[in-house]
Amino acid sequence: MELTKIDKDLLKSIADLHDIPEGAYNIRKDGKLVSRNTSANIDIVTKTDKPGIDIFIKDGTKNESLHIPVIVAQAGLHDLVYNDFHIGKDCDVTIVAGCGIACGSEKDSGHDGVHSFFVKENSRVTYVEKHYATGDGTGKRVLNPITNVELSKNSYMKMETVQMGGVTYSVRETNAILEDAAVLEISEKIMTNADDYAETKFNVDLNGKDSSTHVVSRAVAKENSKQVYISTINGNNKCYGHTECDAIIMDNANIVAKPEITAKVADASLIHEAAIGKIAGDQLIKLQTLGLTKKQAEEEIIKGFLK
Amino acid sequence: MLELKNICFSVRENGKTKDILKNINLKIEDDKFLVVTGPNGSGKSTLAKVIMGINKPTSGEIIFNGKDITKLSVTERAKLGISFAFQQPVKFKGITVKQMISLAAGKEISVVDACKYLSDVGLCARDYIDRDIDGSLSGGELKRIEIATIVARESELAVFDEPEAGIDLWSFNSLIKTFKNLKDKYQCGFMIISHQERILDIADEIVVLSAGEVKTKGTKQKVLSHLSEIYSTCSKLDDEEVK
Ligand SMILES: Nc1ncnc2c1ncn2[C@@H]1O[C@H](COP(=O)(O)OP(=O)(O)OP(=O)(O)O)[C@@H](O)[C@H]1O
Ligand SMILES: [Mg+2]
Numbered sequence: 439m440e441l442t443k444i445d446k447d448l449l450k451s452i453a454d455l456h457d458i459p460e461g462a463y464n465i466r467k468d469g470k471l472v473s474r475n476t477s478a479n480i481d482i483v484t485k486t487d488k489p490g491i492d493i494f495i496k497d498g499t500k501n502e503s504l505h506i507p508v509i510v511a512q513a514g515l516h517d518l519v520y521n522d523f524h525i526g527k528d529c530d531v532t533i534v535a536g537c538g539i540a541c542g543s544e545k546d547s548g549h550d551g552v553h554s555f556f557v558k559e560n561s562r563v564t565y566v567e568k569h570y571a572t573g574d575g576t577g578k579r580v581l582n583p584i585t586n587v588e589l590s591k592n593s594y595m596k597m598e599t600v601q602m603g604g605v606t607y608s609v610r611e612t613n614a615i616l617e618d619a620a621v622l623e624i625s626e627k628i629m630t631n632a633d634d635y636a637e638t639k640f641n642v643d644l645n646g647k648d649s650s651t652h653v654v655s656r657a658v659a660k661e662n663s664k665q666v667y668i669s670t671i672n673g674n675n676k677c678y679g680h681t682e683c684d685a686i687i688m689d690n691a692n693i694v695a696k697p698e699i700t701a702k703v704a705d706a707s708l709i710h711e712a713a714i715g716k717i718a719g720d721q722l723i724k725l726q727t728l729g730l731t732k733k734q735a736e737e738e739i740i741k742g743f744l745k
Numbered sequence: 746m747l748e749l750k751n752i753c754f755s756v757r758e759n760g761k762t763k764d765i766l767k768n769i770n771l772k773i774e775d776d777k778f779l780v781v782t783g784p785n786g787s788g789k790s791t792l793a794k795v796i797m798g799i800n801k802p803t804s805g806e807i808i809f810n811g812k813d814i815t816k817l818s819v820t821e822r823a824k825l826g827i828s829f830a831f832q833q834p835v836k837f838k839g840i841t842v843k844q845m846i847s848l849a850a851g852k853e854i855s856v857v858d859a860c861k862y863l864s865d866v867g868l869c870a871r872d873y874i875d876r877d878i879d880g881s882l883s884g885g886e887l888k889r890i891e892i893a894t895i896v897a898r899e900s901e902l903a904v905f906d907e908p909e910a911g912i913d914l915w916s917f918n919s920l921i922k923t924f925k926n927l928k929d930k931y932q933c934g935f936m937i938i939s940h941q942e943r944i945l946d947i948a949d950e951i952v953v954l955s956a957g958e959v960k961t962k963g964t965k966q967k968v969l970s971h972l973s974e975i976y977s978t979c980s981k982l983d984d985e986e987v988k
Contacts, residue, residue, distance in 0.1 A: 684838075723799055724835040728849045728894065729823040738848065742839030742877075 441465075441472065444540050448509050451570040452536025463505040464491055466519065468512040480504055480531075490520030490552075497526035497558070508537045513577060514545035520552045529561040536566075537581055539605075541573035548580030555586065557593045565597045571604035578606040585612045589620035591646065596623045601636065602744070603629050609637045616677075618646035626655040627744045630663035630691070640669040644677035644706070653681040658740050659691035670698045673706025683712040686743060688736075747773040747796065747827075747902050747934060752805035754791055754957075765791050766802070767957045773902060776932040778924070778947050780939055782972070783954035789938045790832050792954065793904045796936070797829040798822045810901070826901030826933070830908060834891035836879050842890055843874040849894040862893040865923045867912075885911040892920070896927060902934045903927065909941045921947060 441449070445467065462480035465472040469489070476482050479499040483492045493504065510517055523533065541547045557563055571579035581601075589595055601608065614622050622642060630636050642651045651671060659665045671679040683695040697710035717739050725735035754766040766788050773779045781789050794800040796807065798819040807815045814822055837845070843859045850858075860870030866889035876882065878890060888911050895903055905924075909917060921943065928935060937944055945951060945965055952962040953972060961971040 718835075720835045721837055723819060724831065725848065726819040727797055727799075727823050727829050728898070729820060729851060730848065731820050738840065738844075739837065742837055742844070745839040 441467075442511075444511060445509050448511075448538030448540060448570065448572070449507055451572075452507055452538045452568040461503045461505070463507075464493075465505075465507055465509070466517075467509040468515055469517045472509075477502060485520060485522075488520050489518060490522070493521065493523045495523070495525045495529055495531055497528055499526065499529045499531055501530060503532040503534065505534045507535070508549055508551065510537065510539045510541075510547050510549050513541060513543035513547055513575065516546070516548040516550070516580070518550045518552075521554070523553070523555045523557075525555065525557045525561050525563055527558040527560055529558075529563070531562075532564045532566070534566045534568075536568040536570070537583075539571040539573070539579045539581070541571065541575040541577045541579050543575040544577050545575070546578040546580060548578070548582070550582045550584070552584045553586070555588065555595065557587070557589050557595060559590045559592055561590075561593045563593075563595045565595060567597070567599045569599075569601040569605055569608070571606070579604060581605050581608040581610075583608075583610050585610075587612070587614040587622065589614065589616045589622060589649075591617045592619045593617075594621045594623075597625070599624075599626045599628075601628045601630075603631050603634075605630075605634060605636065606632075607635050609639075611639045612641065614640075614642045614651070616642070616644050616646050616649035616651065619648045620646055621649070622651040624651070624653045626653075627657075628655070628665065629658045629660070629740070629744060630665055631660040632663060633661075634663040635665075636663070637666040638668065640671075640681070642669075642671045642679065643674060644672060644679055645674045646677070647675050648677065649675065650678040651680070655683045655685075656744055657683065657685040657693065658688070658744060659685065659693050660688045662690050664692040664694075666694045666696075667712075668696045668698070669710070671700070671708055671710075673699070673701040673703065673708050675703060676705035677707070679706070679708040681710045683714075684743075685712075685714045686740065687714055687716055746775055746810060748808040749792075749796070750806040750808065752792075752795060752807070753803045754788075754795055754800055755803050765957050766795065769805070769957075769959055771952060771959065771962075773934040773936050774949075775901075775934045776928060777949040778928070778935045778937060779950050779952060780937050780945055780948035781952045781954060782938070782940055782945065783960070787954040788957040789954055790906055791957075793829060793906050793936065793938060796902075796904055797827060799829075826899065828895045828898045828900040828903045830891050830895045830903075830905045832906035832910070832938070834878075834887040836882075836887070838877065838879055840878055841875050842878060842893075845878055845890070845894055846897045849897040851898075854897070858897075862897050863890075865896055865919070865926075866890070866893045867919050868893070885913065888912060892923070896923060900927070900931060900933045902936070904936045904938075906938045907940070908937065909939060909944060917941075917943065 479496040669681040695712040699708040752769040863870040951968040
């Protein structure tokens with residue numbers, strides 16, 4: 439199957455790819471495999487019991503990357519996929535996933551990706567997930583990603599998720615279990631407009647001694663959109679957990695932030711912060727004194743905030 | 746040249762009217778340093794904000810290069826060449842020093858140019874250009890970056906609100922040099938709000954504000970004698986209040 443111009447634009451938006459990537463990759467379009475490449479250390483195997491792939495990354499794989507973009511261009515398609523990542527010991531890898539939806543009709547299109555990460559001891563994983571939807575159709579663009587993470591002793595994962603407008607409906611769920619000295623950093627950036635609904639649920643169990651997590655969300659809700667942020671951190675051992683939601687609300691938008699922290703032992707140190715507010719007036723004024731209009735000032739502030 | 750005619754500014758507080766600026770008449774000439782000084786709370790920052798358009802005067806007129814700008818917005822005044830360095834610099838999440846200077850300059854500036862503006866205010870550019878203008882910068886650093894944004898603009902009138910606050914001695918000399926260079930380059934008018942003797946020294950004219958009124962104006966010698974009088978009456982009042 440050939441990639442069209444729209445496909446390539448979507449790939450650029452979700453995976454910073456201008457063409458077929460280097461290294462291992464698996465490109466999926468409209469529920470089918472378009473192209474795949476494996477490397478000496480990274481193997482990709484199609485699942486036989488359900489849609490999706492198993493990815494096996496060998497012990498000691500360093501400085502390699504894996505791209506697994508998904509494109510939904512066919513109207514009315516709701517793609518569902520299960521991807522399991524088996525990451526060996528002592529690895530250092532970057533995984534870029536993303537879903538681009540181009541919806542040009544009145545039919546709804548969507549993608550539900552269930553991604554499970556099994557990270558072995560002492561490995562480092564950077565996981566980048568971008569969501570992007572485009573098209574002038576009236577059909578809903580729906581994305582419901584689920585991410586499950588199991589971090590073994592001393593492993594580290596950094597997860598960056600980005601969703602910048604255009605997605606009509608999304609419920610994102612991330613569940614993580616951390617063993618001793620494991621570290622999970624999550625950074626979420628999300629912008630909604632029109633009548634979009636976006637919900638995010640983070641659930642992190644700090645089971646291991648000296649495990650830690652930082653969950654940081656920066657959100658902008660415009661027009662009539664609604665966002666819900668729920669983050670739950672359970673400190674089940676001597677651990678450190680921090681969750682932060684920083685949101686800018688505009689127009690008639692609606693934002694709910696529910697950080698929940700539970701400490702089950704005295705050595706668990708947990709912090710939650712949540713702040714919702716409109717753009718600070720003095721920031722707007724400062725940029726206006728440099729000659730920007732109020733609208734331009736707003737755009738600059740939001741651009742920086744979600745950078 | 747900017748001219749303030751009979752400027753009054755008052756606010757409503759607890760159902761009462763509070764007059765903050767009372768009938769201010771002033772001229773800020775091109776290629777001159779006008780320094781405004783006076784006790785805390787005398788209305789200096791309010792006056793600067795009235796000039797920039799952040800505060801709209803309750804009555805009076807503001808004439809800039811022959812044009813009545815009283816009703817113009819902050820943006821419109823900025824486009825006419827009025828610049829304002831805040832007493833308390835505003836912090837931003839995610840806007841870098843280089844971006845801010847670019848916004849001020851009205852175009853994407855090169856690293857070399859950004860460095861030039863930063864070294865003008867005594868900052869080692871390399872360490873700063875990619876940093877966010879947020880709470881991770883020290884007070885003095887924020888203040889200097891604020892000044893650098895004004896240096897990057899082509900100003901016809903530059904208003905600085907206590908530029909010396911929080912700035913160490915070495916930078917102070919280069920700050921004054923920076924003001925002089927800026928004046929030579931654009932022949933712009935300056936209004937500098939300051940309590941610093943060394944800034945009073947470069948003033949072509951000094952204006953003393955007290956309780957929202959111009960108490961006196963003129964050269965340094967003329968004004969200094971009045972100054973001590975004003976500050977001593979203020980402290981006398983304070984003493985009485987304490988009693
Ligand atoms: N929006 C406002 N509402 C109520 N009072 C105000 C407002 N703006 C200024 N004031 C009051 O007006 C007075 C003048 O304030 P201003 O900030 O202009 O003083 P200043 O001369 O700049 O003082 P400083 O030397 O401390 O910077 C102060 O008493 C201040 O509390
Ligand atoms: Mg002041």
